[in-house]
Amino acid sequence: MANMAKIQDKLAILPALPGCYLMKNKDGDIIYVGKAKKLKNRVRQYFVGAHDFKTTRLVSNIDDFEYIVTGSEKEALLLEINLIKKHTPPYNIMFMDDKTYPYLKLTKEKAPVLKVVRNTKDKKAEYFGPFPDSGAAWETVKLLNQLYPLRKCKRLPKKECLYFHMGQCLAPCVNEIDPKTYQDMAANIRKFLKGDVRDILDTLQKEMEEASENLLFEKAQEKLDLIHAIHHVTAKQQIDFKDRKDRDVFGYYVDKGYISIQGFFVRGGKLLERTLSIEPLYEREEDAFVSFVAQYYSANPLPQEILIPKEYDITQLEEILDTKILQPVRGDKLKLVEMVLANAKNAHEQKFELVERKESRKEEAMAQLSNLLQKEIHRIEIFDNSHISGSFNVSGMVVFVDGEASKKDYRLYKLGEYVSDLDSMKEVVYRRYFRLLKERGRFPDLLIVDGGYLQIEAAKEILDALDIPLTLCGLVKDDNHRTSNLMDRNGKIIPVPRDFSLFFLLTQMQDEVHRFAISYHRRVRNKAMTKSILDEVEGIGEVRKKEIWKHFKSLKRLKEASVEEIAQVIPEKTAITLYNVLHNTDQNGNEA
Incomplete structure (x- = not known):
């Protein structure tokens, strides 16, 4: 917390009213959203006393906070859900990253x-x-x-x-x-x-x-x-309740700073089991659970009943969910609740070690990178260009924040006429960072180009011209075009041992940016090829174009088709014209 004096001043004037608070890092990004019955008491708790490791890490990244006063705790909860959806803060528990079920x-x-x-x-x-x-x-x-x-x-x-x-x-x-x-x-x-x-x-x-x-x-x-x-x-449909009501059952288990939330869905006697989430816990477990369930029903229909363990406080859920919420104490419904809790615990124990190891590996990789570059690194941007003999020249940029891909920040670039790989690198670096300068956007802590010293030089030329002092590195490849080491902006090799967590992170980043760029290249190329061929044929509009590709799936299969096969999809006269265009012949079948 580099801004503790300002934070203390704000804490002193916090109202004892319900509302939401938004924690921000030094770059102004919202990293956590919470709600409170009394803002003054809840927000203060983050900055006094001892915390567990995970909450300590959250607090260490807080540079400022804002708050919004609401009329009630219910309004605070509803506002919190909307703010989490809007800002997707990295420290909040979110329902399956907004994944919804079919x-x-x-x-x-x-x-x-x-x-x-x-x-x-x-x-x-x-x-x-x-x-x-x-x-x-x-x-x-x-x-x-x-x-x-x-x-x-x-x-x-x-x-x-x-x-x-x-x-x-x-x-x-x-x-x-x-x-x-x-x-x-x-x-x-x-x-x-x-x-x-x-x-x-x-x-x-x-x-x-x-x-x-x-x-x-x-x-x-x-x-x-x-x-x-x-x-x-219908083989897995077992009638557990004679009333055949639609009901959902939720429960959670907490251990070692993580929460595992489990949900069962019962539809017409059909029981569907699903582990919904296992996440690091930065807030009170009851708040995390309520927030999670509320988010789930903001994207899914309410059932006739929701079953919740009797130990939980359901006051807030009753206020915002327009359905019956029960806390069974006996019978089959209690058995179902106990089953959910048992599954939450089992899922937690089975997955916790893997999740913790992944989290630990990310932290270790970022610490190794910061140590090698003698600078604290959180946000990384990496570029890769793609073309075929200069055609369909494009570039992709992927972003990693604290070792995790931030897909909402990815960008695609359709580049100008190809001159050389170095000119393409200059163009995309200029377009990206000139725009950030103009819009006063967030700059990365590290820019990585997928290439050696010549690519670094090209990027450095643009950064120097724009007077942007970015830390710049290149990915050095081995003979098999795989990640080997880092190279700094002066061409000096920075060894990255193969047993470092950083080595695996760099490999992941290289694979991701290559996948992203080449996928875009293929889309642009396929669209151009489709347009250049079918648009030459009189009588083929958008509807017939869709019918052709739906039937033949690819240009290769379309070229292999006879006039008769094409005529099964479009009129015979148009089919003959298309066949001739595909095979570069005239109306009589002679080579054009």
């Missing part, structure tokens, strides 16, 4: 659609889930779309599509469908997703037997396949 969405349109989604904010739809993984969700929606011929198209086409001819759509695009037909299908889908599959299995069994008796063996096999698919999809 749901099945059944729209309430005239011709409804069933699909897999992760966003559940559309109020004009029903949602079923969450599913343990996207594979299970897609498997279920595929089966239901076979059983019930709902609409498949995003927009109604002008004529029947392939799904109609396969018996998987009623073609509402050209047919008038009785609304009750879709209502019945929606009701059956709801029953299915709540675990009630007896009626559909009985129907399929009768249809299979009838088809077999009429010697329609192929149709009988289709029905048998559907029966097997239903058994497979």
Whole structure:
């Protein structure tokens, strides 16, 4: 804390009111957001007395703080969730880095659609889930779309599509469908997703037997396949509660400065288990848990019930969540809560060592780097350029903060006409740091170029011209183009032993920036190639272009296709023109 005098002055005037506080580092970045019933008492606790190692590390990075007074503790909690979402502070526990689970969405349109989604904010739809993984969700929606011929198209086409001819759509695009037909299908889908599959299995069994008796063996096999698919999809569905309510169960376990939060989701008797988070703990465990659950329900639908261990204070959750929150003391619900707590402990014990080792390795790597450069290093920016013989010239920049990739800070650059690798490096360094100068942005503690002394010289020339005294290094590669050592701005080799944690971090950074740059290069190249070929053909617009790539997947497969195969996707006349363009021939098939 380089600014303790200013902090003490602010502490003296803190109000004894509810609100949120935002801790900042020396660069003005928000590193932690918290809430308090009384700001004066809570914020003071960070700067007096002894703390554990992790809280001490947080406090050592605080250079300033701000606060926002709210009307109540409930308002403070809601504000805290929004501030965490907005600023993603590194010391806050966040729900799976904003990861959301897959749901099945059944729209309430005239011709409804069933699909897999992760966003559940559309109020004009029903949602079923969450599913343990996207594979299970897609498997279920595929089966239901076979059983019930709902609409498949995003927009109604002008004529029947392939799904109609396969018996998987009623073609509402050209047919008038009785609304009750879709209502019945929606009701059956709801029953299915709540675990009630007896009626559909009985129907399929009768249809299979009838088809077999009429010697329609192929149709009988289709029905048998559907029966097997239903058994497979519903195999893990065990009815634990006769009421078949949707309920979620949460619990946590704390040890050695980490918290493991576990959640079970029960949907129509189907129990889904999921370890939601294991994170370093910088706040009171009750606050971390409440914040986590509140974040979860800001992105996911509320169930009919939430079960919480009886030892927890649920006052705040009851205020902000519009559903029933129970703390069972007996029966099957208590057993479920105890199971969640046991799983939280088991998950913690299994994963803690790995998480702690990873955290320790990052800290060790950054300490080694700071020691080698004789400067405290937190933020690193690294560049890599990519092109093919000078074409599609691009660059990528990745950012690591305290040894962790900060993907929200990554940047891509489409560079000008290629002259040389050194000119490309000069261009991207100039564009990046001239803009930071102009916008008074955050400069890194270290700039790394993916290359040797010539690349360093190119970057140094631009930094000197802009009068920016950045610490600059290059990544020295071995004969296999792998990270070997660091080189400082004067060309001096800085040895990095292979058993150093820093060596593995540098390798990770090199791999990441190379992946990022080359992925962008491929996207630019593929887009240019697609545009240069298909845009030459009269009669191919955006819709037909999408149909062509959807069918053939790649330029190679398109070139290998015959006129007849292409004509299955677009009109024959246009197919002939496209074929000739692809093979550089005229309308008569002669070489152009």
